Amino acid sequence: MKFTINRLNFINELNNVLRAVSSKTTIPILTGLKLVVTNDELVLTGSNADISIESTVTQQMGAFELVIDEPGEIVLPARFFSEIVKKLPDEMVTLEVNQGFQAVIKSGAAEFTVNGQDANNFPHLPEVGADRQITVAADVLREVVDQTRIAVSKQESRPILTGIHLTLVDGKLTAVATDSHRLAQRSVAVPNAPAQPYDVVIPGNSLTELSRMITDVSDGIVMSFADSQVLFTFGHTNFYSRLLEGNYPETDRLIPTTSETKLTLAADQFLAAIERASLLSHQSRNNVVKLTVKPAAGVAMISGNSSDVGNVEEAIAASAMTGNELEISFNPDYMRDALKSFGTMQVVMAFTSALRPFTLVPADDETNFIQLITPVRTY
Amino acid sequence: MKFTINRLNFINELNNVLRAVSSKTTIPILTGLKLVVTNDELVLTGSNADISIESTVTQQMGAFELVIDEPGEIVLPARFFSEIVKKLPDEMVTLEVNQGFQAVIKSGAAEFTVNGQDANNFPHLPEVGADRQITVAADVLREVVDQTRIAVSKQESRPILTGIHLTLVDGKLTAVATDSHRLAQRSVAVPNAPAQPYDVVIPGNSLTELSRMITDVSDGIVMSFADSQVLFTFGHTNFYSRLLEGNYPETDRLIPTTSETKLTLAADQFLAAIERASLLSHQSRNNVVKLTVKPAAGVAMISGNSSDVGNVEEAIAASAMTGNELEISFNPDYMRDALKSFGTMQVVMAFTSALRPFTLVPADDETNFIQLITPVRTY
Incomplete structure (x- = not known):
């Protein structure tokens, strides 16, 4: 495995994927960042119990100046690796894995060798099909999340209340959150919404991370639903969150x-x-x-x-x-x-x-x- | 006691005096800020075990728009009082103490009543005469402190090493700090220095606070020495620090x-x-x-x-x-x-x-x- 990439643009992608990487985790490999290099693209993945973020850089994206010499894959310690990339001296950085799971990172006169792990041990991302989808403008989704997440419960005693209840009925997307002391509810019309109704509860923390991540996104965000997962797709990024199980309490009567x-x-x-x-x-x-x-x-x-x-x-x-x-x-x-x-x-x-x-x-x-x-x- | 003052300029003075106020102190009244109003000036004082800062605002200082209606004195909870002043709505703030130790703070439509304490219980500042003085340019003093304080010991096991050793010999001011693993030494010529030699050890924390406080000072700083105290005077501010007792180790031979x-x-x-x-x-x-x-x-x-x-x-x-x-x-x-x-x-x-x-x-x-x-x- 060997590739060279523009360092500053690589840092942006690392920062995005790092949002899903927790330093406190009971599964050690999840402190790592998975890098997969194919013939024409580099895929970065970070994951924790709630969310997974996958970012794909291709050789066609000129700003990244991505040059792939050899495909391969590895898991590197996420925060340590990104700190190194941030401090490297040169405009470009080269990463090479020759044998075993040791990555050599070169930039200018600096050369780091970092111990990694087998990418086969990294958990697989959930499979989410394209048959149940809604598209919402990024600024609308951000507003809906930011106006309701304040009322999300921080107590784990009623787990369902740590989520935001999202429903789509008759083309109207409604978000509700309550910690039983306060409640926030926001509705927006979704153009070209499917006739099929949706009813899911997404962890408040997942939506808060998503909201921070899409501040610069001007396109629509595609939300795809599976039984226990939701996938938000925007630009060259996939953002997965688990869904909370259980029935959200009836809030209209409150x-x-x-x-x-x-x-x-x-x-x-x-x-x-x-x-x-x-x-x-x-x-x-x-x-x-x-x-x-x-x-x-x-x-x-x-x-x-x-x-x-x-x-x-x-x-x-x-x-x-x-x-x-x-x-x-x-x-x-x-x-x-x-x-x-x-x-x-x-x-x-x-x-x-x-x-x-x-x-x-x-x-x-x-x-x-x-x-x-x-x-x-x-x- | 009653006075009215420009709020933003008052905040600057509060911030300066607050540098000497610690929230952790074994002497409760030292969590307070002393305000003394005479016929033509307002004196603010904050103090902790190491340093005391005294700031004097007079009616002649136009920017403060100080109007004194009635002299008096009080001690108010320092951080709480300054937080209030920072959030008040109007350009001006009025502070009034009628009876007992309750201060009424008014600005625009907001009115706070804050419980204070008797200013007579606030410790007196040390007396430092004008017979032993050196004047050093503020930027020179700041440079000397900033270049040596990095080597000050953080361990209390040898208290003398928590200070910076300052000597004045033949018009040359020398600062030395060492934590026994490293040492920093800086010398500068002091114009018009007295012939009398000086040899003191000033707590590193005191000089660090002083250095932060004098970033905008363009005049000379007058240093006045007493047996166990040093007083730095600049603008309308007096900054007192205790001196460390004991002999600083001989460092030249190192x-x-x-x-x-x-x-x-x-x-x-x-x-x-x-x-x-x-x-x-x-x-x-x-x-x-x-x-x-x-x-x-x-x-x-x-x-x-x-x-x-x-x-x-x-x-x-x-x-x-x-x-x-x-x-x-x-x-x-x-x-x-x-x-x-x-x-x-x-x-x-x-x-x-x-x-x-x-x-x-x-x-x-x-x-x-x-x-x-x-x-x-x-x-």
């Missing part, structure tokens, strides 16, 4: 359909006030901020109190408020995460009572994007 | 005066090669890199070897090499630190034998700046 108090405000301005108030609540044993709304008097106010440290209050600039007077307390970290997902939008907050979950929706689209937060009982 | 092998090379290029080789040595139990010099053949080479991981070798581009053949092994982290202190200079490395300390000096000034490294015995 979202209130009526309200007694409404408050409309700029998400970013309210976010700044929440971040100030949480400076104090974070010093306190119970991390709680109180919102007081008096629509008749035109007053909205947040406040926090910690007997040890002090207290805080701030009047909130609302563009509209209607309905009953209300005092409600909540975890400001949940509110911060929710507000961040709206950017600089005007947001409508709708409340039924101090002990019932409340919702945040964009003022100009109240149905396709909802953040829901359960309040905290303070008495 | 520096070899003859050599058998010399190698001249560009510090930055050699640094890059050392950083590559240390990728491998860091994976190995004994973190060692070997340098081989064969002046007659014009060959210089570094290499490393780890039976588990692999090996590395790289030919080094030297601009000159003279003397005997040599193989010598050293800790590449020490070499990296030493090389960084030379920037892009040409450096002369001088060796006597494989088991004797060797030196690095600038090619164009072999006497005023020396890095010394003790090799590692590998057999």
Whole structure:
């Protein structure tokens, strides 16, 4: 096995595949990166329990300046190998495996010999056919993921809640996540969607990695489904994730359909006030901020109190408020995460009572994007 | 007590004083920041076991827009208070203490009440007179500190070695640090220096903080000495450090005066090669890199070897090499630190034998700046 490649472009591919490589793994070979060289392409693969990433560089991709002298395959220690490539002196790097599993890496005057492993011992990637596919624009998929992953549960006690529930019904893709204290739901129309409905739960961590990886992708992402796997294909990269097994809880009934108090405000301005108030609540044993709304008097106010440290209050600039007077307390970290997902939008907050979950929706689209937060009982 | 101040400029002063405030301290009031307001100035003080920093803002300093309504003093929780000031919404901030030790902080619509403490319980700063003073340009002092602090010991087993030994003799200021594995020494001429000699040991951590703090200072730094304290004065800031007690070991005799092998090379290029080789040595139990010099053949080479991981070798581009053949092994982290202190200079490395300390000096000034490294015995 021997090939030469442009070092900086090779580093980009290594960084992508490394997203799937964990340094903590119970299967030692998964700390490795598989390199497979055929007559005209180089395939890099990294894998962990949840995701596998496969990147294919061909001799036709000019920027890589890939020259293949001899096919072959090997598994090299992923992080160590990529650190070496990053620090090499020359524009090009040559990798050669002559006998056994020792790779010689040359660039300029530097020469590393690195002990590798037999590529036959690397787990095979799942097989995912092309018969069940959806194509979604990369920026749309990223937005859907970024607006819902905040509500994914970090607790393993109910594994199904560590995923994002994705459904496709009548051309509408809906993502839902909840950790049972809050819920995020986002729907988008998918052009040319298949008539067949889809219903899967994808680990939140997988989608978070995917979202980071596709920031520069302008094409559509092809999602292909198998029984226990989903494959996202974009550019020359395949991104596999396992699916979570089990039924995702029914979430529609959690979202209130009526309200007694409404408050409309700029998400970013309210976010700044929440971040100030949480400076104090974070010093306190119970991390709680109180919102007081008096629509008749035109007053909205947040406040926090910690007997040890002090207290805080701030009047909130609302563009509209209607309905009953209300005092409600909540975890400001949940509110911060929710507000961040709206950017600089005007947001409508709708409340039924101090002990019932409340919702945040964009003022100009109240149905396709909802953040829901359960309040905290303070008495 | 009541004053109003420009928030962004106040944040700069808070950040400076916070350098002296440790979150881990056995004296609770030292987690606080002392604010003293007189008729025309605001004095901020932070302190820990080693250093104290005092910053004075007067009404004459226009950028601060300081308006004093009522003198007074208080101690506030340092990090919490500065986090609040950083997040406040308005251009200005007002701080008011009416009764007891509760401070009310107002900016725009936000109002915090923060529990403070009696300023009388804050330790007094040491008294340092003006009778023993040296003035050194800020950039010179910074260079001297940055080039020597790398060799300061991190072990508390010999406390005196956690300091930098500063001497002033015949108008020449010399700084020396050693952790007994390596040594750094830098001398500079001080214009208008007093005839009286000085000999002090200042904690390395104090000088590191000072060096970071004076990056933007263009004036001279006035150093004033008392028996157990040194005071650095610049701009409107006083920086106090305790001195280390005890005699610093005699270091002159450690520096070899003859050599058998010399190698001249560009510090930055050699640094890059050392950083590559240390990728491998860091994976190995004994973190060692070997340098081989064969002046007659014009060959210089570094290499490393780890039976588990692999090996590395790289030919080094030297601009000159003279003397005997040599193989010598050293800790590449020490070499990296030493090389960084030379920037892009040409450096002369001088060796006597494989088991004797060797030196690095600038090619164009072999006497005023020396890095010394003790090799590692590998057999």
